[in-house]
Every structure is written in C-alpha cells, then in structure tokens.
Amino acid sequence: MLKRRNKILSIIMAVTIGAVSLVGCTGSSSNKSSDEKVVNLFTWANYVPDSVVKEFQKQTGIKVNYSNFSTNEEMLAKLQATKGSQYDVIICADYMVQVMGKQKNILMQPIDKSNIPNYKNIDSAYLNQYYDKNNKYSIPYSLxxxxxxxxxxxxxxxxxxxxxxxxxxxxxxxxxxxxxxxxxxxxxxxxxxxxxxxxxxxxxxxxxxxxxxxxxxxxxxxxxxxxxxxxxxxxxxxxxxxxxxxxxxxxxxxxxxxxxxxxxFEEDNFIVPVKAPHEKNAEKFINFLLDGKVSNEITTNTEYINVDTAAKKYMSQEYLNNKAVYVPKVEFSKAKHxxxxxxxxxxxxxxxxxxxxx
Missing domain, CATH: 3.40.190.10 (Periplasmic binding protein-like II)
Incomplete structure (x- = not known):
C-alpha cells in the first residue's frame, strides 16, 4: 500500500502496460467486447504478481491487460474520463470506494457474488466495512x-x-x-x-x-x-x-x-466499473485471485495482510512469524481507517x- 501511498498530492499520469485489442467480428461492438478472451486490470504496479497473471492466462485462456496507476486519485480521474468503460477490474483503496459511492453517477456496478464462489473464503472480519456496508460494490483483496x-x-x-x-x-x-x-x-x-x-x-x-x-x-x-x-x-x-x-x-x-x-489500516478492494467491457471475465479473474493457494502466493509476494481464510493452510512458517505482514486480528478491532x-x-x-x- 506504498505503492501508492502519496495519495492526495500526486498527479502522475498512469502508465499503461497493456491495451485492449479488438478483433473483427459481426454484431455490435458491445457483443464483440463481451466475447473477447480478455480482462483489463487497473491497479498499482506489481500488486498482482506476474506469476499469478500468467497462471490465470494459462488456465483460462483469458489475456490480462495490466495497466497501473500511482494514486487512488489518479485512478478516479481516469475512470471518470472513460465513464467507467475501459477497465474490467480495478483494485483500489477503501476510502476511494467510499468517495465513488457518494457520487451521483456511480462508476461501479454491483458485483454478483453468486458468480464468485471463492467469495466465501474472505474472512468476515474484513467485510461490511464503513465504505461499503454490504459489500455491494467491493470485495476485499488485501490489507x-x-x-x-x-x-x-x-x-x-x-x-x-x-x-x-x-x-x-x-x-x-x-x-x-x-x-x-x-x-x-x-x-x-x-x-x-x-x-x-x-x-x-x-x-x-x-x-x-x-x-x-x-x-x-x-x-x-x-x-x-x-x-x-x-x-x-x-x-x-x-x-x-x-x-x-x-x-x-x-x-x-x-x-x-x-x-x-x-x-x-487500509483495505484494498476489487471493484468492477459500471461499463466494464468483459464483466464475466472480471468475475472469473476475481474468483481466481480469491482461491486460497493463489491468494497465499499473492501476499507472499506483496507482503500485505491476507484476508482469505483458505490461504492460511498454504502459508509458510516464515510468513506466519513475520510481524510486519501477519498482524494479529485483534489489532484490526482498534483499527483506524x-x-x-x-x-x-x-x-x-x-x-x-x-x-x-x-
């Protein structure tokens, strides 16, 4: 969360790592987009390990176009400029979900949890937080x-x-x-x-x-x-x-x-933009990252707090003993957000x- 942490003052423009390549086919442009084997991810650099991206692509055949931003504010400006139409999955901070939820034209869409079976893996301690009480628009990723x-x-x-x-x-x-x-x-x-x-x-x-x-x-x-x-x-x-x-x-x-x-504490979350071109692929990607083994691989690389109960059985003793990244849950009970x-x-x-x- 560093990544990232000079939130208010930074205005660095995002560096786009991947771009959507539309294939020619019959039908409307929206149908062409929804049929593509593509998912457009927007988050901080290196926040989803390359090894995880490659494994998802291997298992699903869905290409991940990874674009990154430097601050939450930069992300919001880009999302507003595209009217929520360019990206499929965004990982951003808790307070930014709150900011977007207050806007007249909400740029997030409700997430259908029934299409994300691994949602059950998320520790309930990190759900129903102040910024999205019923997790209508967001799913915890890391802390x-x-x-x-x-x-x-x-x-x-x-x-x-x-x-x-x-x-x-x-x-x-x-x-x-x-x-x-x-x-x-x-x-x-x-x-x-x-x-x-x-x-x-x-x-x-x-x-x-x-x-x-x-x-x-x-x-x-x-x-x-x-x-x-x-x-x-x-x-x-x-x-x-x-x-x-x-x-x-x-x-x-x-x-x-x-x-x-x-x-x-800062809780980073998945959101799906209101006009995500590949909504179903977004759901598959989120579900993949919430798999216990995959989630453990992510936090082993990024060294942030894991919110996935299914990941613990894969955690090394070194990780569990690392006071910097395995913070007792009791600390979350007096957290400041x-x-x-x-x-x-x-x-x-x-x-x-x-x-x-x-």
Whole structure:
C-alpha cells in the first residue's frame, strides 16, 4: 500500500502496460467486447504478481491487460474520463470506494457474488466495512497497516506508540511517509481525535502539534522509507507493513511496534466499473485471485495482510512469524481507517504544505 501511498498530492499520469485489442467480428461492438478472451486490470504496479497473471492466462485462456496507476486519485480521474468503460477490474483503496459511492453517477456496478464462489473464503472480519456496508460494490483483496520500526541500538526510549515520536531525544532521526493524511493523522491521534477530523479548531491544534514534531523528522519517503533505516540515515520511522518487512530483511536488529493507540489500516478492494467491457471475465479473474493457494502466493509476494481464510493452510512458517505482514486480528478491532473528509481536504493540504516547509 506504498505503492501508492502519496495519495492526495500526486498527479502522475498512469502508465499503461497493456491495451485492449479488438478483433473483427459481426454484431455490435458491445457483443464483440463481451466475447473477447480478455480482462483489463487497473491497479498499482506489481500488486498482482506476474506469476499469478500468467497462471490465470494459462488456465483460462483469458489475456490480462495490466495497466497501473500511482494514486487512488489518479485512478478516479481516469475512470471518470472513460465513464467507467475501459477497465474490467480495478483494485483500489477503501476510502476511494467510499468517495465513488457518494457520487451521483456511480462508476461501479454491483458485483454478483453468486458468480464468485471463492467469495466465501474472505474472512468476515474484513467485510461490511464503513465504505461499503454490504459489500455491494467491493470485495476485499488485501490489507495494509502502518507500524513503527526502530533501531534499538540507537533508540533507547521504550517505544509504545505514535505519541512517542514527539520525544525530544528523537531529534533528526525519523523517517515518515510522504503522505499528508498519514502524518496529520499522527498528530490527530496524539491529541485523541479521529484521523478523519474536519473541525477547523481541532485541525489547527494538529498543525501546532506538527510544529513540535518537525525537528525530529529527517526524511520523508512514501515508497522506500525502510531504506534510510537500513543504511542508518534514520533510526525510527512509520511505514506500511511490506516496507517494515523489507526493513527487517535489511537489518534483522530492527524492531516493530504496533502503535498502542491503534494502527492505521487500509483495505484494498476489487471493484468492477459500471461499463466494464468483459464483466464475466472480471468475475472469473476475481474468483481466481480469491482461491486460497493463489491468494497465499499473492501476499507472499506483496507482503500485505491476507484476508482469505483458505490461504492460511498454504502459508509458510516464515510468513506466519513475520510481524510486519501477519498482524494479529485483534489489532484490526482498534483499527483506524482513512475516510473522505470532503471540503476539509483543502485544510489538510494547507497544513501539510506548512509542515513540509518548516
């Protein structure tokens, strides 16, 4: 979820890896599309492993055209531009499903679960979430969580949670995600507020807290925050689980802390655009990825939290013992989720800009 995590400010255009190649045949263009052995996937780069894509193509004869985006906002802009007609399956974040569900012209179509028998494999703990209460439009794919990673050889303080990051002893030693909602959310958490706060007064308090934190921050990095920990440029940081796992592989002495205030989770989901040209192929693709063995292969590669109960029997002991990617379900019970903050987005952007310029 990194992939991806500079959500609000990034406007990088998507790189298209695959394109639909229409074959000539009689009948309407919509019939031609529905008969094609093609499924057009749109998600973050490398989020569905190449080995899984190849196996699906081998088993079904359906070609996967894989296009990627850098941010959820970029995905939404592309989906709006095409009026939901170019892609068959999109994997995007929970809050973006919420944003799209609020729109007058919904660009997602209800997913027929009866055509996806492996839907039964999804752990019920991850269903019926705030962004799509009955999973009408979305099906969970994977889960990311933010955690603290630190070097105990350099950090002598007992790190328990987000609030500890303000300690003066950590001056010029921290790496944070270059993500306004993540960092401002930390300040709101320290104050005991929701990470989705919209009250201007409370956001102003968060801005003041960030001023106190700024001298502790040495590096901002959305994609590879673990690198500075491995090379010793920083001693402590906040990052997503897959990045934390990479950090420990680079330096086994590093320690992981699940923040006592609760972890920020992001649940990524399958959606099917309203005018998907190959709806049936989309259902087959989603069902394939929810197979237990396939799901385990995916999360072994991506190192995000697996939401598929049928995958556990395939998991290696190494995976099950990896604190970065196999997070106890009890942590999800006190999870913090990003939600759409509407017009308050401009306040978040302003706070972030000031914080970065300090």
């Amino acid at each position: 990311g969580s933010e955690m603290i990673v630190y070097n105990p050889d350099k950090i002598k303080k007992d790190i328990k949670g987000i609030s500890d990051l303000w300690d003066p002893s950590l001056k010029d030693s921290e790496v944070l995600l270059e993500d306004p909602r993540s960092v401002i959310g930390m300040a709101l958490t320290k104050l005991g507020y929701s990470i989705n706060e919209t009250d201007p007064k409370k956001l102003s308090e968060a801005k003041d807290e960030l001023k106190k934190l700024r001298s502790n921050v040495k590096v901002f990095d959305a994609d590879t925050p673990h690198t500075s920990l491995i090379n010793g440029d920083t001693s402590i940081g906040v990052m997503w689980g897959s990045q934390a796992s990479a950090a420990l592989k680079g330096n086994s002495k590093l320690k992981i802390v699940y923040p006592e205030e609760g972890m920020q 990003l939600e759409d903050v509407g017009s308050a987005t401009k306040d978040y952007d302003s706070i972030w800009s000031e914080f970065k310029q300090q």
